[in-house]
Amino acid sequence: ARERSQDRMSSSSKHFVDAPEDAVSSSLLGLVHASSGPELKLLSGFPEIKVVVSSDFVKIPSDERPVSLISGGGSGHEPGQAGYVGPGMLSAAVCGDIFASPSAEAVYWAIKATTGKAGCLLIVMNYTGDRLNFGLAAERAKAEGLKVEMVVVGEDVALPSKKAGRRGLAGTILIHKICGAAAATKRKTLSDICALAKEACDSMGTMGVSLTTCNIPGQPASTRLAGDEMEVGLGIHGEPGRKKAKLQTATEIVQLVVDAIAKPGGNEYFQVAEGSDVILLINNLGSTTSIELGLVAEKA
Numbered sequence: 077a078r079e080r081s082q083d084r085m086s087s088s089s090k091h092f093v094d095a096p097e098d099a100v101s102s103s104l105l106g107l108v109h110a111s112s113g114p115e116l117k118l119l120s121g122f123p124e125i126k127v128v129v130s131s132d133f134v135k136i137p138s139d140e141r142p143v144s145l146i147s148g149g150g151s152g153h154e155p156g157q158a159g160y161v162g163p164g165m166l167s168a169a170v171c172g173d174i175f176a177s178p179s180a181e182a183v184y185w186a187i188k189a190t191t192g193k194a195g196c197l198l199i200v201m202n203y204t205g206d207r208l209n210f211g212l213a214a215e216r217a218k219a220e221g222l223k224v225e226m227v228v229v230g231e232d233v234a235l236p237s238k239k240a241g242r243r244g245l246a247g248t249i250l251i252h253k254i255c256g257a258a259a260a261t262k263r264k265t266l267s268d269i270c271a272l273a274k275e276a277c278d279s280m281g282t283m284g285v286s287l288t289t290c291n292i293p294g295q296p297a298s299t300r301l302a303g304d305e306m307e308v309g310l311g312i313h314g315e316p317g318r319k320k321a322k323l324q325t326a327t328e329i330v331q332l333v334v335d336a337i338a339k340p341g342g343n344e345y346f347q348v349a350e351g352s353d354v355i356l357l358i359n360n361l362g363s364t365t366s367i368e369l370g371l372v373a374e375k376a
Contacts, residue, residue: 096294100151100173104128107158114162119189125182126151126171128158129189133167141192143259143266144168147199147252148183149206150175152292153312153362160249165256166199174292175313177205183213187224195223195266197259199251199273201244202230223266227251227273231280233336233343234309234318242345243311245282246359281337281346283309283318284361285329290314308332312361326368330375 093099101123108116108128119127133141147157148170157169167190172178187196196217200210207228214224229251230242254276258264264272287306289298290313298314301307306324309317324332338348348354358373 091291091293093293097173099293100126100171103151103154104158104171116158116161119185121182121185125185126178127168127182127186127189128161128171129168129186130161130163130166132163134189136192138192141190141194142262143194143264143269144187144190144192144196145199145252145255145259145269146170146183146186146190146196147201147248148172148178148186148210149201149203150177150313152290156249157252160252164260165252167196175290177203177209180209180212180216183210184216187213187217187222191217191222191224195225197255197266197269197273198224198226199248199255200226200228201248202228202232202242203244206244225266225270227270227277229277231277231282231346232309232311233281233345234283236344240315243315245284245312246357247277247280247282249359250280250355250357251276279346281343281348283333283336284312284359285333286310286361287323288363290362309336326371327375330372334376 104118104126108118115131116128117131119125119129144167145165146168147166149157150172152174157166158171160166161169168186170178170182170186190196198210198214200206210226214226217224229244229248231247232243232245235241251273255269255273258269258272285306285308289300291297301320304323305320307317308319308321311317336342337346340347356376358369358376360369
């Protein structure tokens with residue numbers, strides 16, 4: 077039995093976990109217990125319903141609340157999305173299991189818990205399960221008289237539309253921040269904020285580069301990439317990207333990505349006009365060190 081256990085451990089990625097199936101629930105409990113400013117709480121129904129809400133937001137009387145902002149999706153992309161709950165950003169985050177969409181029921185209760193007279197905007201990454209379950213929850217809430225709108229973020233530029241289209245990636249964080257700032261003023265309506273989100277989504281491009289594939293607790297480690305390879309344009313769940321290539325220097329990788337995102341002809345979706353003001357967001361895809369991120373920022 078010991079040998080079989082060791083064999084499973086050697087063929088799987090290693091993590092600080094007890095039971096892999098409890099990793100998400102335990103992590104959310106830790107997040108909530110450690111929160112102080114902003115103070116967070118879990119909705120009743122946990123752990124079947126994994127919804128993190130801002131305690132301060134739900135204390136505001138319903139008719140005085142600003143537009144509620146809810147996002148979410150599969151876990152495994154931390155700090156997204158529960159880490160962005162707080163003033164000037166999200167009102168609530170709905171969490172699924174690792175790489176699995178949250179249920180429509182969980183999204184519905186997040187809407188019910190946070191939506192006041194001003195309404196609610198759902199910020200959804202462009203994945204089939206998320207679009208389906210957030211959409212179902214939105215329709216259910218609308219049928220009860222709540223004002224709910226949904227914006228889908230898909231800013232990936234790695235793959236052609238005929239192959240996979242635009243997946244939702246790190247640009248979603250900018251949508252949280254832009255909409256959160258607008259909602260905090262209490263001068264923007266739900267329609268205003270929804271239009272602002274859609275305009276921002278149409279003005280973004282993202283591409284990822286990874287030196288390894290995803291490591292999921294309790295699952296075998298992937299061997300898709302060799303030790304001297306990197307993957308350009310992979311998805312946040314480890315989906316194959318634009319190409320595999322030999323490992324390059326940080327300067328070369330940054331140039332490759334910037335050209336693919338912003339240079340005319342670099343992709344079929346998006347380009348940046350010369351002389352434009354831009355926002356640069358560098359995301360660590362879950363495991364890149366701060367030293368490497370700082371180096372990449374300097375080169376970009």
